[in-house]
Amino acid sequence: MKLWLNKQKIFDYINDHYPEHLSQLQELLRQPSISAENRGIHDCAELLKGYFNTLGCKESRIVETSGHPVVFGTFDAGADKTIVVYLMYDTQPVDDPGWTVPPLGGRVVDLDPFGKCIVSRGAINTKGELRAFLNACDSIIAVGETIPVNLIFVAEGEEELGSRHLPEFIEQYMSEMQRADAVFFPSADQNQNGKVTMSLGVKGIVYFELELDGKTWGFGPTEYDIHGSNKAWVDSPAWRMVQALSSMTETDGNTVLIEGFYENVVPPSAEDEALLNELEQTFDEGADKELMKVNRFIDDVHGREALLKYLYSPTLNIDGIWSGYIDPGTKTVLPYKITAKVDVRLVPDMTVSEVIPKIRQHLNNHGFHEITIRELESGYGWSKTSIQEPAAQALVKTYRDFGFTPEIWPHVAGSAPFCMFNRAPLNLPFVMGGIGHGGRAHAPNEYLVVEEGGPTGGLATLEKSYVSILDNLSQIL
Amino acid sequence: MKLWLNKQKIFDYINDHYPEHLSQLQELLRQPSISAENRGIHDCAELLKGYFNTLGCKESRIVETSGHPVVFGTFDAGADKTIVVYLMYDTQPVDDPGWTVPPLGGRVVDLDPFGKCIVSRGAINTKGELRAFLNACDSIIAVGETIPVNLIFVAEGEEELGSRHLPEFIEQYMSEMQRADAVFFPSADQNQNGKVTMSLGVKGIVYFELELDGKTWGFGPTEYDIHGSNKAWVDSPAWRMVQALSSMTETDGNTVLIEGFYENVVPPSAEDEALLNELEQTFDEGADKELMKVNRFIDDVHGREALLKYLYSPTLNIDGIWSGYIDPGTKTVLPYKITAKVDVRLVPDMTVSEVIPKIRQHLNNHGFHEITIRELESGYGWSKTSIQEPAAQALVKTYRDFGFTPEIWPHVAGSAPFCMFNRAPLNLPFVMGGIGHGGRAHAPNEYLVVEEGGPTGGLATLEKSYVSILDNLSQIL
Numbered sequence: 019m020k021l022w023l024n025k026q027k028i029f030d031y032i033n034d035h036y037p038e039h040l041s042q043l044q045e046l047l048r049q050p051s052i053s054a055e056n057r058g059i060h061d062c063a064e065l066l067k068g069y070f071n072t073l074g075c076k077e078s079r080i081v082e083t084s085g086h087p088v089v090f091g092t093f094d095a096g097a098d099k100t101i102v103v104y105l106m107y108d109t110q111p112v113d114d115p116g117w118t119v120p121p122l123g124g125r126v127v128d129l130d131p132f133g134k135c136i137v138s139r140g141a142i143n144t145k146g147e148l149r150a151f152l153n154a155c156d157s158i159i160a161v162g163e164t165i166p167v168n169l170i171f172v173a174e175g176e177e178e179l180g181s182r183h184l185p186e187f188i189e190q191y192m193s194e195m196q197r198a199d200a201v202f203f204p205s206a207d208q209n210q211n212g213k214v215t216m217s218l219g220v221k222g223i224v225y226f227e228l229e230l231d232g233k234t235w236g237f238g239p240t241e242y243d244i245h246g247s248n249k250a251w252v253d254s255p256a257w258r259m260v261q262a263l264s265s266m267t268e269t270d271g272n273t274v275l276i277e278g279f280y281e282n283v284v285p286p287s288a289e290d291e292a293l294l295n296e297l298e299q300t301f302d303e304g305a306d307k308e309l310m311k312v313n314r315f316i317d318d319v320h321g322r323e324a325l326l327k328y329l330y331s332p333t334l335n336i337d338g339i340w341s342g343y344i345d346p347g348t349k350t351v352l353p354y355k356i357t358a359k360v361d362v363r364l365v366p367d368m369t370v371s372e373v374i375p376k377i378r379q380h381l382n383n384h385g386f387h388e389i390t391i392r393e394l395e396s397g398y399g400w401s402k403t404s405i406q407e408p409a410a411q412a413l414v415k416t417y418r419d420f421g422f423t424p425e426i427w428p429h430v431a432g433s434a435p436f437c438m439f440n441r442a443p444l445n446l447p448f449v450m451g452g453i454g455h456g457g458r459a460h461a462p463n464e465y466l467v468v469e470e471g472g473p474t475g476g477l478a479t480l481e482k483s484y485v486s487i488l489d490n491l492s493q494i495l
Numbered sequence: 496m497k498l499w500l501n502k503q504k505i506f507d508y509i510n511d512h513y514p515e516h517l518s519q520l521q522e523l524l525r526q527p528s529i530s531a532e533n534r535g536i537h538d539c540a541e542l543l544k545g546y547f548n549t550l551g552c553k554e555s556r557i558v559e560t561s562g563h564p565v566v567f568g569t570f571d572a573g574a575d576k577t578i579v580v581y582l583m584y585d586t587q588p589v590d591d592p593g594w595t596v597p598p599l600g601g602r603v604v605d606l607d608p609f610g611k612c613i614v615s616r617g618a619i620n621t622k623g624e625l626r627a628f629l630n631a632c633d634s635i636i637a638v639g640e641t642i643p644v645n646l647i648f649v650a651e652g653e654e655e656l657g658s659r660h661l662p663e664f665i666e667q668y669m670s671e672m673q674r675a676d677a678v679f680f681p682s683a684d685q686n687q688n689g690k691v692t693m694s695l696g697v698k699g700i701v702y703f704e705l706e707l708d709g710k711t712w713g714f715g716p717t718e719y720d721i722h723g724s725n726k727a728w729v730d731s732p733a734w735r736m737v738q739a740l741s742s743m744t745e746t747d748g749n750t751v752l753i754e755g756f757y758e759n760v761v762p763p764s765a766e767d768e769a770l771l772n773e774l775e776q777t778f779d780e781g782a783d784k785e786l787m788k789v790n791r792f793i794d795d796v797h798g799r800e801a802l803l804k805y806l807y808s809p810t811l812n813i814d815g816i817w818s819g820y821i822d823p824g825t826k827t828v829l830p831y832k833i834t835a836k837v838d839v840r841l842v843p844d845m846t847v848s849e850v851i852p853k854i855r856q857h858l859n860n861h862g863f864h865e866i867t868i869r870e871l872e873s874g875y876g877w878s879k880t881s882i883q884e885p886a887a888q889a890l891v892k893t894y895r896d897f898g899f900t901p902e903i904w905p906h907v908a909g910s911a912p913f914c915m916f917n918r919a920p921l922n923l924p925f926v927m928g929g930i931g932h933g934g935r936a937h938a939p940n941e942y943l944v945v946e947e948g949g950p951t952g953g954l955a956t957l958e959k960s961y962v963s964i965l966d967n968l969s970q971i972l
Contacts, residue, residue, distance in 0.1 A: 054824030110826055116719055179825055221724065225825045232789070241788040242593055245937045246838055247698065247908035249812035251792045251805040256813040257748025263734075264741030269862070271734025311718040311831075312709070315728045328728040335726035336733040337828050342815035343836060347531030348656055348702045348871045349587055350838050350910075351814050351937055354788075359820060361723055361827050385746070394825045431724035433827075460722045460828055 023489045025482075027161045032481050035157070039477060040136075040468055043149040044124035047138040051145075053108035053179050059086045062107050066173050067091075069152050074159065075171070081190070083183035086175030090191065093155070093169035099495045100168040101488075102201040102439065102446065105148045106177035109140040116462035126468065132210075132455065133476070134469035142206060142456025146466035148173070150454070150477060151204040154484035166492035170198055174435075180225055180395025181435035188438055199495045200409035200447045201439045202487065206454030206466065206480055207424075209305050212473040214422040216413060216451055218293075219402035219429030220436055222364030224373040225337075227392040228262070230255040231355035235388040239354035243342055246350030256341045259356040262386040266334060272316055274334045276380045282368045283332060289404060290329075290428040298322045300425045309457055328431050333363045359394075363431060370397040401436035402429055407447040412490035419486055420453055420479075451487065454480030500966045502959075504638045509958050512634070516954060517613075517945055520626040521601035524615040528622075530585035530655050536563045539584050543650050544568075546629050551636065552648070558667070560660035563652030567668065570632075570646040576972045577645040578965075579678040579916065579923065582625045583654035586617040593939035603945065609687075609932065610946035610953070619683060619933025623943035625650070627931070627954060628681035631961035643969035647675055651912075657702055657872025658912035665915055676972045677886035677924045678916045679964065683931030683943065683957055684901075686782050689950040691899040693890060693928055695770075696879035696906030697913055699841030701850040702814075704869040705739070707732040708832035712865040716831035720819055723827030733818045736833040739863040743811060749793055751811045753857045759845045760809060766881060767806075767905040775799045777902045786934055805908050810840045836871075840908060847874040878913035879906055884924040889967035896963055897930055897956075928964065931957030 527535030
């Protein structure tokens with residue numbers, strides 16, 4: 019039988035090296051890596067490659083794709099089991115108003131009730147966890163222990179763009195990937211009260227723009243916004259788009275009227291129902307609402323009904339819309355163009371490939387042939403791993419080792435490219451976890467708690483939980 | 496009988512002083528006066544006050560209002576008749592993409608087929624005409640002639656904001672205004688082929704924002720955009736606004752469904768029908784479409800049918816709309832707020848005061864109580880002057896003197912605060928005109944032709960036409 023790690027020695031090392039570990043995290047956060055703007059991406063990839071080298075990876079290389087590169091590393095521990103460590107090094111943009119610190123400053127700020135937090139773009143989504151995981155690995159080696167599983171690092175730079183070129187990498191490195199027993203994605207899964215949640219999957223996503231301009235249409239202004247008085251005899255692309263969009267939902271803006279939108283949606287599985295029975299006991303909807311600054315869910319539902327909506331509804335969301343004059347004051351123009359950014363979230367058994375054709379068909383059926391659909395991401399499917407999988411059980415054991423009973427979610431509504439590992443052809447169990455807390459992903463003042471002693475773990479606890487997860491994976495897989 | 500002016504002497508002077516007159520126009524255009532942004536407004540008012548002084552006005556003063564000031568001047572010519580010269584010194588913003596020259600540069604550019612044009616914000620709307628009118632007055636005096644009517648200058652700085660505080664000025668200066676026989680607004684009314692058009696009125700306007708945010712609504716995110724996956728259980732203000740807007744028009748985006756929207760619309764008067772009979776003979780719809788870069792009118796109508804739409808349809812126009820993430824690439828957010836800028840154009844006998852209550856009632860009737868209406872302008876009514884008025888006939892005579900048969904429009908679809916002079920309590924005939932050409936008002940690369948010899952008059956012709964209008968007004972009024 020394999021030996022368990024000497025965790026106390028490693029944990030002491032982590033405690034003693036908190037300042038250095040925090041500095042390393044700040045270094046990573048201060049390196050911009052905004053994939054949507056191609057800002058700092060290559061420099062960040064180089065930084066990661068260096069981190070993998072420092073750790074002692076046998077290979078560490080930047081793998082170019084048609085988009086942003088993947089940073090690939092292999093750590094050969096001479097172990098029986100091999101884990102793919104999925105990481106993302108890109109972040110959302112930082113243009114959102116409301117930041118109270120420089121969004122790429124890696125600033126440490128006291129946030130009530132958590133204590134010291136690092137407030138920076140990427141703090142929780144997900145450079146914080148990335149660096150914490152590497153700190154955990156470094157610490158195991160620093161005290162003379164051996165990392166108990168072989169690691170294959172796959173760090174992509176396009177997660178926030180829909181991982182559109184990750185399949186190129188996976189195809190190229192298929193034989194490497196097939197050696198693995200499971201995939202682990204380091205995350206920080208305590209909520210603001212310290213409760214640990216564990217998610218076994220994600221929804222899929224398709225993201226596109228709907229656009230209408232007068233040139234494409236043949237009606238309306240074709241080249242620029244014209245004087246608003248001409249609305250009397252010139253058609254308005256903006257009004258026409260409003261009509262097209264409105265045909266897609268009921269008046270509530272929630273029930274989707276795209277023909278066949280719901281036809282492949284399946285009800286929760288037996289395992290999901292069992293998990294839901296447990297989940298509704300501990301589900302803290304007040305905490306979730308507080309975090310989002312939301313007073314009421316749709317239809318003011320609560321408890322299991324809210325969970326069913328959140329987990330099993332596919333969605334049609336307007337991420338953004340713009341046309342014409344959008345600055346203060348009055349300017350009377352008839353806009354020549356309108357654009358809406360829209361995303362669809364997929365639940366089992368919906369497929370990526372069904373979405374755009376159904377939108378197109380709906381627009382055509384309602385006479386809106388002139389509206390252009392521009393796919394911005396290739397999209398990806400949903401992902402689900404059974405709680406029965408040894409990899410999932412290794413995470414559960416870690417949480418129990420730290421005194422937590424995880425609240426287990428059959429999946430969450432967010433999207434991530436887990437399906438590329440979790441479903442054909444790799445079919446690997448995909449788990450994510452870690453004991454720590456952060457928030458405001460995709461929003462201003464994104465944060466990760468770094469100090470211990472508050473309601474949640476800090477940076478050291480997060481690193482320790484990763485050490486424990488590696489240890490448990492090596493034993494249970 | 497009053498003597499006619501020695502026009503040839505004045506016209507020679509204008510020809511000889513073209514370079515100086517152009518420089519004076521450039522000076523005015525380079526002085527920003529963007530009312531929506533309160534940019535340069537007071538400096539521009541001071542500049543105007545100086546111009547009135549230089550002309551020899553008895554009084555010249557900046558009259559403060561609750562908004563931007565009115566510049567008031569009186570020129571006492573010792574004449575029988577008195578004209579209010581209505582002017583506006585403010586302009587639209589310059590943020591529109593597509594400018595090929597600095598928008599406040601007063602740059603002279605060769606524009607085919609016109610020859611040299613001044614391309615600058617305000618060139619045609621309407622600092623170009625303002626300065627040309629003052630150049631005309633200066634020239635009369637410079638050659639030793641007398642301006643043949645007394646002038647009351649009223650130059651407002653909020654036309655582009657709906658002249659919301661002009662009524663304050665008019666109330667305060669009511670007794671001065673009541674001395675006048677007519678109001679003249681210097682304009683440049685040749686189209687790009689040189690045809691002279693004459694407009695006897697304008698539509699009215701009401702401009703407002705419709706807004707919905709989660710805090711006001713009680714549903715949806717209340718303080719910031721949240722992660723887009725939450726659409727599954729959190730309402731979307733953006734979708735809700737789309738639904739509310741879509742309820743306001745037919746699918747075509749043209750026919751307005753606001754209850755009672757059309758109830759006060761009256762058919763063309765007998766005089767209007769007679770004018771339309773003439774107008775449809777010469778109406779050059781191709782030229783209008785080319786100027787706007789529009790391929791087809793609504794329903795692909797032509798001729799009289801297009802004119803009826805343009806002149807006698809009240810409109811509900813989306814000037815702008817925005818929500819959520821509007822930059823390149825993908826960001827998945829559920830926006831907490833959406834705003835639409837909307838204007839309504841009024842035709843006889845619609846009133847300003849009926850508009851907002853009808854919009855509110857419509858929203859309430861359709862269950863959209865949560866949507867806020869924010870009035871951005873106080874709004875103003877339509878204005879119409881009969882072609883039989885002596886002031887209108889003075890303009891017609893001027894055009895004939897210059898060899899043109901004006902194409903007479905009973906009114907245009909644009910809006911201007913003429914009703915404040917033209918309707919109760921002042922009830923003054925309101926005429927506008929001048930021989931010159933410009934275009935792209937409210938659009939990038941706004942221009943005024945300054946060189947002679949092309950299909951239209953240049954700056955000198957424009958100034959000469961104003962001399963002639965003053966001369967004819969003094970004889971015919």
